[in-house]
Amino acid sequence: MxxxxxxxxxxxxxxxxxxxxxxxxxxxxxxxxxxxxxxxxxxxxxxxxxxxxxxxxxxxxxxxxxxxxxxxxxxxxxxxxxxxxxxxxxxxxxxxxxxxxxxxxxxxxxxxxxxxxxxxxxxxxxxxxxxxxxxxxxxxxxxxxxxxxxxxxxxxxxxxxxxxxxLPYSEILSGYAEVYKHALLDSARAVQDVENAYPNQQALAEMNDIETYLYRGVETKLQFVIADERESGVRQYLNLGHTFGHAVEYRYHLPHGHAIAIGLLYQFIMSNLIYGTAFDITHYVRYFQQIAYPLQRIKDFEFEPLYQLMLVDKKNNDQGVQMVLLKDIGQPTTHHVTKAELEQAFAELQKVIKE
Amino acid sequence: MxxxxxxxxxxxxxxxxxxxxxxxxxxxxxxxxxxxxxxxxxxxxxxxxxxxxxxxxxxxxxxxxxxxxxxxxxxxxxxxxxxxxxxxxxxxxxxxxxxxxxxxxxxxxxxxxxxxxxxxxxxxxxxxxxxxxxxxxxxxxxxxxxxxxxxxxxxxxxxxxxxxxxLPYSEILSGYAEVYKHALLDSARAVQDVENAYPNQQALAEMNDIETYLYRGVETKLQFVIADERESGVRQYLNLGHTFGHAVEYRYHLPHGHAIAIGLLYQFIMSNLIYGTAFDITHYVRYFQQIAYPLQRIKDFEFEPLYQLMLVDKKNNDQGVQMVLLKDIGQPTTHHVTKAELEQAFAELQKVIKE
The missing domain is CATH 3.40.50.1970 (Rossmann fold)
Structure with a gap:
């Protein structure tokens, strides 16, 4: 291709x-x-x-x-x-x-x-x-x-x-987070397709037809990159899952994509909180567990150090922490969130995992 | 302006x-x-x-x-x-x-x-x-x-x-070489204008109306830069006088523009040699002496070390030393010159100064 x-x-x-x-x-x-x-x-x-x-x-x-x-x-x-x-x-x-x-x-x-x-x-x-x-x-x-x-x-x-x-499986899993992120930025159909193609760890480890999904991911990414090469606008949407994800990566030394998968979950929770969207958090948790992202690690996370790291994220401006959120699948946007909102979403993320 | x-x-x-x-x-x-x-x-x-x-x-x-x-x-x-x-x-x-x-x-x-x-x-x-x-x-x-x-x-x-x-006069003189180079790349009229405006050291030291000639130089430069930002074509013409000039600058530690003025003289001699143009070398030598470029230094130059430096000029390719030459004022071009041609032009440059 x-x-x-x-x-x-x-x-x-x-x-x-x-x-x-x-x-x-x-x-x-x-x-x-x-x-x-x-x-x-x-x-x-x-x-x-x-x-x-x-x-x-x-x-x-x-x-x-x-x-x-x-x-x-x-x-x-x-x-x-x-x-x-x-x-x-x-x-x-x-x-x-x-x-x-x-x-x-x-x-x-x-x-x-x-x-x-x-x-x-x-x-x-x-x-x-x-x-x-x-x-x-x-x-x-x-x-x-x-x-x-x-x-x-x-x-x-x-x-x-x-x-x-x-590639070891841990590396496949790390890369797959960006494939999945690109599907989320594209369409519900794209998300359905990758979930169907890789429903569990074994399927993902085999990477059948990975070419197709890499190609689609690249196509999606290029739309944002070509419209805004220097990242002053829509290219920022590619940071979906990265505000919390980067903080987790640095603080707990998780592989990049493992942390981003957790950041994607956090972002769904925040979107539901801010926009009243109805993302089915249980579905995403279950899917990420089936392909073996280390979601159990979330139980031990502490909010305050992650908050400090989110404060220095490059997308921020004078108005505080700016996150990329989804108004729907395929409809990213950016939103300034307060510390209280960040903390509430964090509590819900831990609650979902502990259940 | x-x-x-x-x-x-x-x-x-x-x-x-x-x-x-x-x-x-x-x-x-x-x-x-x-x-x-x-x-x-x-x-x-x-x-x-x-x-x-x-x-x-x-x-x-x-x-x-x-x-x-x-x-x-x-x-x-x-x-x-x-x-x-x-x-x-x-x-x-x-x-x-x-x-x-x-x-x-x-x-x-x-x-x-x-x-x-x-x-x-x-x-x-x-x-x-x-x-x-x-x-x-x-x-x-x-x-x-x-x-x-x-x-x-x-x-x-x-x-x-x-x-x-x-600015000390030596610095004015250094900058003026690029003003003069831009005039040479533009038109006979532009050259005439700067020579009329600054006929001797005193006039140049006063820099009356320098704004006008800086503006024109910038306009000329921008034509080449905008047409070829990354210097794979016409932007190279801005290196007029620089092949020999840079070598002189490094070898004899002359201020940049003083060396470029000498490089411009050398280039006129080479153009006459290669294209049979009839640039009046005596005129340029006399003008440069009137505004006090240190042309006497040329007497002590040695060809071989300058040749070695010209060999590593960035404009070169596999075919050897490439110089920017003038087919006429306002008509720059590039030309590969042999060691023999470089040496001949060098001998003529020294001869003109010693006369």
């Missing part, structure tokens, strides 16, 4: 397919210099294939440490100086092979190298189907995650489904 | 006027957080006015060391972390007050802070009328100047001519 973005200019193709990497040549043949930034874990798991690709197309391989911890200013400085030692021109392409952290870091390097060179996202996790689209690139500051970065579009996204074979 | 860029979107105003800073309020009143990055020398010379502006509009002042030496990755890391300590939102504006280095550095910080916040260029030198326009921002790598950066448009350029009062 393949689609192309629909910006006014500088569009890029997104390929979602088994063996997508076989098409790499089409995208890199015109560059004089090619660097491959690859997550160390992926490099170990796929070393033979990667080395063969690198040899075939004369690509310099830079294995990167896995995870967020490598997205520092020090590491950035070290890597960009090391690339510049090769006396490169702008006719250079960086390939970013790995999860979200690899894509964020590599994309930021590309966005600032010689005032910007091309880069190709090669996501290897289910979660990175989300982060690899839309051109958000960043490294971390000592004051917070992704605070130093750019909006900088890749020149292609090659999502090779072969990589998903080696 | 005021003009506005004509990009398809995200245009910005350019104000060139005495007391332009008095209009600052119009441009910053909507920002929650405002930082002023100011060149230390300017801060000392104008401390009272700057402090009064800062107090009036609640601007945090960051004095920066003057010159290229501060455009390091270390300094960038330190400054951006220090801004992020203020828990800022994207509703932040950075004001860059100083010469080209201040603008380059501040603009790069702005381009990467929270994935990009607004910045306003407040150039204080004649030379910075050029660098403050067009959105090229950068810091230096240990491997070369401006190798880490972005194309990132300011949200306004406020060129307050009051600052020019304190």
């Amino acid at each position: 393949q689609l192309t973005t629909t910006y006014p200019d500088r569009n890029y193709p997104i390929v979602i397919a088994p063996h997508a990497l076989d098409q790499l040549d089409d995208y890199i043949k015109d560059y004089k210099t090619k660097f491959l930034f690859v997550d160390n874990n992926i490099y170990r798991l796929w070393s033979e294939r990667i080395q063969s690709i690198a040899d075939q197309w004369n690509i310099k391989v830079y294995p990167l440490p896995a995870g967020e911890e490598m997205k520092t200013l020090e590491h950035y400085s070290q890597v960009i100086e090391s690339l510049l030692a090769h006396q490169i021109t702008r006719n250079t392409c960086i390939l970013a092979m790995g999860g979200g952290a690899t894509g964020d870091f590599s994309g930021f390097v590309a966005s600032t190298l010689l005032r910007g060179v091309d880069y190709i996202q090669i996501p290897t996790t289910l979660l990175a189907h989300d982060s690899s689209i839309g051109g958000k690139v960043a490294i971390n500051s000592s004051h917070g995650k992704n605070l130093i970065g750019a909006f900088y579009r890749p020149s292609a996204v090659l999502y090779d489904l072969d990589f998903l074979q080696t | 005021q003009l506005t860029t004509t990009y398809p979107d995200r245009n910005y105003p350019i104000v060139i006027a005495p007391h332009a800073l008095d209009q600052l309020d119009d441009y910053i009143k909507d920002y929650k957080t405002k930082f002023l990055f100011v060149d230390n020398n300017i801060y000392r010379l104008w401390s009272e006015r700057i402090q009064s502006i800062a107090d009036q509009w609640n601007i945090k002042v960051y004095p920066l060391p003057a010159g290229e030496e501060m455009k390091t990755l270390e300094h960038y890391s330190q400054v951006i972390e220090s801004l992020l300590a203020h828990q800022i939102t994207r509703n932040t504006c950075i004001l860059a007050m100083g010469g080209g280095a201040t603008g380059d550095f501040s603009g790069f910080v702005a381009s990467t802070l929270l994935r990009g916040v607004d910045y306003i260029q407040i150039p204080t030198t004649l030379l910075a009328h050029d660098s403050s326009i067009g959105g090229k921002v950068a810091i230096n790598s240990s491997h070369g100047k401006n190798l880490i950066g972005a194309f990132y448009r300011p949200s306004a350029v406020l060129y307050d001519l009051d600052f020019l009062q304190t």
